[in-house]
Amino acid sequence: MIRCFRPAPEGGLQASDGLPDQLDDAVIWVDMASPGAAEKEALEALLGFTIPSLEDMREIEISSRLFTASGATFMTASVPADRGDGHVVAGPVTFILSGDLLVTLRYHEPRAFATIGRRIRKLGLDCSSGTAVMVALIEAIVDNMADMLEDTGRAIEALTRSVFEDAPPGDTHGGLQAVLRGIGAVDDTLTKAVDSLTTQTRMVDFLNQNLAETQRKNPFSRRLRIVGRDLHSLVEHAGFLSGKVAFQLDATLGMINIEQNNIMKIFTVVSVVLLPPTLIGSIYGMNFRFMPELGWPWGYPAALGAMVASALVPYLWFRFRGWL
Numbered sequence: 001m002i003r004c005f006r007p008a009p010e011g012g013l014q015a016s017d018g019l020p021d022q023l024d025d026a027v028i029w030v031d032m033a034s035p036g037a038a039e040k041e042a043l044e045a046l047l048g049f050t051i052p053s054l055e056d057m058r059e060i061e062i063s064s065r066l067f068t069a070s071g072a073t074f075m076t077a078s079v080p081a082d083r084g085d086g087h088v089v090a091g092p093v094t095f096i097l098s099g100d101l102l103v104t105l106r107y108h109e110p111r112a113f114a115t116i117g118r119r120i121r122k123l124g125l126d127c128s129s130g131t132a133v134m135v136a137l138i139e140a141i142v143d144n145m146a147d148m149l150e151d152t153g154r155a156i157e158a159l160t161r162s163v164f165e166d167a168p169p170g171d172t173h174g175g176l177q178a179v180l181r182g183i184g185a186v187d188d189t190l191t192k193a194v195d196s197l198t199t200q201t202r203m204v205d206f207l208n209q210n211l212a213e214t215q216r217k218n219p220f221s222r223r224l225r226i227v228g229r230d231l232h233s234l235v236e237h238a239g240f241l242s243g244k245v246a247f248q249l250d251a252t253l254g255m256i257n258i259e260q261n262n263i264m265k266i267f268t269v270v271s272v273v274l275l276p277p278t279l280i281g282s283i284y285g286m287n288f289r290f291m292p293e294l295g296w297p298w299g300y301p302a303a304l305g306a307m308v309a310s311a312l313v314p315y316l317w318f319r320f321r322g323w324l
Contacts, residue, residue: 002039005029007128012121019043029102029133031113047098052076054107057092065199066206072098073210077199079141080148080192081110087185088148090192095134095203102130104137112140131211135220135227138204142230145197149237152189156244159183163252176259179252187245194238201231269318276310 001017006026008014013029019039023030023046030043032051040051049070057076059065065076073096080090089108096103106113116133119125119140126132162179208224284293284303293299 001033002035002043003031003033005031005133011124011127013117013127013133015117019046022046023101025100028100028127028130029104032103032105033109033113034107035105043103047072047101047103049098051096051103051105052094054092057094057105062202066202068210072096073207075203075206077203078192078196079106079108079110079112079200080145080189080196081108088189088192090196095137097130097134100129100131102134110141111144112137116140131220134207135223138200138207138227139223141200142227142234145193145200145234146230148189149193149234149241152186152193153241155182155186156241156248159186159248160244163248163255176252176256179248183245183249183252187242187249190238190242190245194235194242197231197235197238201228201235204228204231269315272318273311273315276314277307280307280310 002019004016004018004020004023004027005013006016006028019030019042020027032039032043035043044051049072052074056064065074067074074094075096076092076094078090079093080088083089091106091108093110094105096105104113116137120127120133120136125136127136159179159182162175162182204224204227208218208221208228211218211220211224280303284291293303296302
């Protein structure tokens with residue numbers, strides 16, 4: 001799908017679906033969301049340069065993500081999005097600046113693209129050029145990244161309570177398995193967040209440097225510097241959260257090991273308690289002809305008493321030592 005955006009008379013952006021036969025000067029932003037081959041070819045014919053494919057967007061080397069060609073500046077960064085089921089999906093988003101026109105290419109739905117119009121109107125942001133819209137989009141993406149890390153931090157706190165506070169006696173093992181699954185989901189989110197923040201930091205630095213080289217006075221320099229500082233602080237915070245996740249993983253595995261040790265201790269105690277009675281029963285179960293105790297009238301109750309006593313002695317000893 002392709003949408004074209006123009007500055008609205010009352011402020012903000014005015015959207016129109018589809019690609020016109022000609023891009024007039026009023027169009028400042030063309031957003032392509034999962035475009036088809038025919039849509040890409042039509043836009044390439046209007047722009048005069050080739051739009052990267054999804055395979056090109058997934059390239060990880062910087063030279064394939066940040067470069068200038070055919071008079072346009074190409075910038076690709078990883079941007080996360082909520083999949084709708086509580087999981088986060090991250091995908092590449094390409095920003096192309098050609099003069100005052102911004103072209104964005106994406107194959108998923110980051111929240112910033114759905115809310116950018118309201119954000120521009122609410123904050124009264126400049127949207128007179130494609131560069132202005134791109135800076136506003138980057139700011140919205142960074143704000144959403146901060147919100148995502150805040151939600152992740154709250155999820156980590158909930159997992160911590162599950163490990164150290166909320167685990168009910170007798171149900172620890174099953175509860176900790178759920179905690180392990182939660183830790184895996186949080187770690188996946190943080191991994192995608194760190195990757196996204198790293199690519200966004202490089203893109204912001206590249207954009208700021210490019211604007212400084214191509215424009216006598218860069219009107220977005222201050223805003224981009226602020227965004228850069230925010231990105232660096234978010235990277236540090238994501239690292240802090242990753243450390244907490246690693247601690248939680250070690251603590252959870254330790255709790256599972258303790259639970260398993262408790263189970264093995266029970267089996268060991270039962271084995272030790274039952275060993276002497278088993279020995280006595282085995283002795284008197286032998287089929288020898290001459291066994292004096294077999295002729296005793298009280299031999300059977302004496303054997304049972306000896307078995308009970310031999311089981312009670314180690315049991316009471318374990319209780320005395322505090323092992324039970």
